Every structure is written in C-alpha cells, then in structure tokens.
Amino acid sequence: MEFLMELDDPVFSALHHLMDIPDEVEKTFNAPTRAYVRDRKAMRNTPADIKDLPNALVFTVDMPGVKHGDIKVQVEDGNVLVISGERKRSADEEKEKEGKYLRMERRMGKFMRRFPLPEDVKSDGITAVYKDGVLTVTVEKQPPPEPKKPKAIEVKVA
DSSP states (O other): OOOOOOTTOHHHHHHHHHHHHHHHHHHHHHSOOHHHHHHHHHHHTSOEEEEEOSSEEEEEEEOTTOOGGGEEEEEETTTEEEEEEEEOOOHHHHHOOSSOOSOOOSOOEEEEEEEEOOTTEEEEEEEEEEETTEEEEEEEEOOOOOOOOOOOOOOOOO
C-alpha cells in the first residue's frame, strides 16, 4: 500500500502549519520592542552636519526645544563622539490636560547620535556650544607632523 500525500491535502497543510510554529514563536520572542524601534528612529531622525576644516571637525546638530541641561556630549572608547539628550514636554504643555491632540509631529523622548572620530583629533580639545536650538561641537585636530628635514652629515678630510 502506497502512502502519497498531495500538497493541497488538509493533513499535509496541518503538519506544515505545526512545523512553522517554532519560527513564529521565535519571531515573537526575538522581535524588537516598541521602545527600541522608537529609540532607533529618534537616533536616525536627529539631523546632523559634519564639516571637516583644516584644524578641526565641526558637528552641528539640530535640537529644537531641548533644554541646555538635557544635553550630554561624551567621548567613548577614545574615538567615538556621543551626543545624547532628551526632549521633554514643557510645563505649560503638561498643565493643559484639556482637549486632545489632532496631530503630534514633534518628537518627545531620548535621542542619541554616535560619530566615529579619526585618529588625528585631540580628545581634550573638544568644545560644545548650544544656541537657539542648535548644538555645535568642535573637535580640534592635532597639527600634522613636521616633515623631516634631511640630516646633513659632515664630511671630514682624512
């Protein structure tokens, strides 16, 4: 007696579905959380310009509505510039509990950007200035090494 099963057979379909359950369960447990996705979008959506000058790198980051005390500028691992902070609702917005938002486009919450730095920067020569919603971080470069001059060797008469 031969046992043949068609692909459209309901028994085959049920077995195939049971075999797929571990993949679905794995996807559920390994799926990124909403907070992770939201934070990744915040990192990607924080606009920044980087300008390479002869003696410095200048990072300009738009941060409208962020208070001065909510911004952190750090150097990690000696060569990664990290700019992070948090945009919070103002006290006036918190008091206004009446009504409902029809549209909320301004993002509130934490943000972070990481920028790898080249080897020729001075880690102690970093300054940050926040003015009118724009953060400007200047990272000084080390001066290029002096070209070696040929060494003159005195020729003696024997």
